[in-house]
Amino acid sequence: MAVLVVADNDNAHLRDSTNKTVTAALAVSSDVDVLVMGQGAKAVADAAAKIEGVRKVLLAESADLGHAVAEAQAATVVGLMGGYDAVLVPATAGGKNFAPRVAAKLDVAIISDVLAIVSADTFTRPIYAGNALETVQSSDAKKVLTVRATAFKAAGEGGSASVESASAGADAAKTKFVSEEMVKSDRPELTAAKIVVSGGRAMGSAEEFHKVIEPLADKLGAAVGASRAAVDAGYAPNDYQVGQTGKVVAPELYIAIGISGAIQHLAGMKDSKVIVAINKDADAPIFQVADYGLVADYKNAVPELMDALTAIGK
Amino acid sequence: MKLLVPVKRVIDSNVKARVKPDQTGVDLANVKMAMNPFCEIAVEEAVRLKEKGVATEVVLVSIGPQQAQETIRTGLAMGGDRGILIVSDTDPEPLAVAKLLKAVVDEEKPDLVLMGKQAIDGDNNAVGQMLSALLDWPQATFASKVEISGGKAAVIREVDGGLQTVEVQLPAVITADLRLNEPRYASLPNIMKAKKKEIAMKTVADYGVDVAPRLKVLKVAEPAKRSAGVKLETAADLVGKLKNEAGVI
Structure with a gap:
């Protein structure tokens, strides 16, 4: 067969x-x-x-x-x-x-x-x-x-x-394509990336998301993701959403920043090889699935992480 | 213009599903149930179309146990006009649901079927597409914006990597994605009014369609649990672990 x-x-x-x-x-x-x-x-x-x-x-x-x-x-x-x-x-x-x-x-x-x-x-x-x-x-x-x-x-x-x-199937032509608006990006595609850096609601604004998450992603050659909470709040575009209702990813390394770890988010990333969580709430559910956790405010932790990566030549 | 909105009674989205110890399914005894969130979005969109004067009647249909009447009442309280409940003690597969809905469409002759893109229990994301195929009506799935005029619907769809706009000729099937709208909470007077609205009670046998399952569920298991790792003190420790222990950077 x-x-x-x-x-x-x-x-x-x-x-x-x-x-x-x-x-x-x-x-x-x-x-x-x-x-x-x-x-x-x-x-x-x-x-x-x-x-x-x-x-x-x-x-x-x-x-x-x-x-x-x-x-x-x-x-x-x-x-x-x-x-x-x-x-x-x-x-x-x-x-x-x-x-x-x-x-x-x-x-x-x-x-x-x-x-x-x-x-x-x-x-x-x-x-x-x-x-x-x-x-x-x-x-x-x-x-x-x-x-x-x-x-x-x-x-x-x-x-x-x-x-x-092979012959293309005929359409009854009752559906007409009008236009398409694709997000342009030099970063790897979310579902195919080896490393994904995701931001959550803790970012507080689109500007902050842009300022914190994107430079770290670029330093690691990573794709950018977001929790549903961050997307719903308008901090990140729709197609960044990782989760049951968004994209399902399984990269080598997944870094969750300011993401609490709602069930719906975990469903989209729990098969990643290595999970890192940075969150100031030590009780956040994301730590239950993270291989490495930093209990810290991302505002301090992300710049420190950038410096530590620079120190090893990244 | 008449709208048909299928709605499903599912586990409340805030409740964590638990697998039965004998692995035959998910335990729904004494679990809070609610209208599927994507169905709620579809009802909201239908009611808004009625409020705008685009639609004249919003008919809700559900396939499920007797208690699914409550789900239909929820939609009637949001602004639906009447309901149809097709009582079924089993949870039919997407193909069977699509066939039942096609039979309802043949009777009701709506101009548009507006429905959720997926139910959060089976997570199939299939009934809308299947219904559209059985009816030979155009489909516009994963809608984040719907505009209707001149017998056509312009729909913005959420696709891989961005947004796509398509135009479908009515009658059509449109499935709602998360960002189409934010469903309202029904007001108390509207909840009271909904109690008097009509729900036609039907059975699967009334429609004479083949609903026999095509899939045999052999097992329902819990996914492998991930265990918590270590909490580190500094970002430098983290980079050290990622480089030397995990080898991922």
């Missing part, structure tokens, strides 16, 4: 979550193809062809696919599913937008946010904001999964799969 992985891409770049989803797919079957949907996305397909373990790459292109219109994406995948027993989609906002449509069109269950492949029909996924893990066995002939990429290691490079074109 062959399985299809849908590539996470922005028409120009292949995102790392694709490599991680390939790893998940290889636990289901050894015949793994990758579908790249976009417009002018040949470079993405070529990058996908280099992922180790990939049998072939399918490239479907259209204007609607270039704008990630869910109806067109779902129609494209459904059109290909005659040849596959399962489709695995990275569980990004984009993936979650169309994967359930694919499942509904195929009249099968959606299995969201898969954390572990137990067997070809049995999967583990989080429920209740990650406070419980559910293991489910699917009786459907075809499986539609979204995969939480941070739970899987990235498949390496070294493959040399062929690239074939």
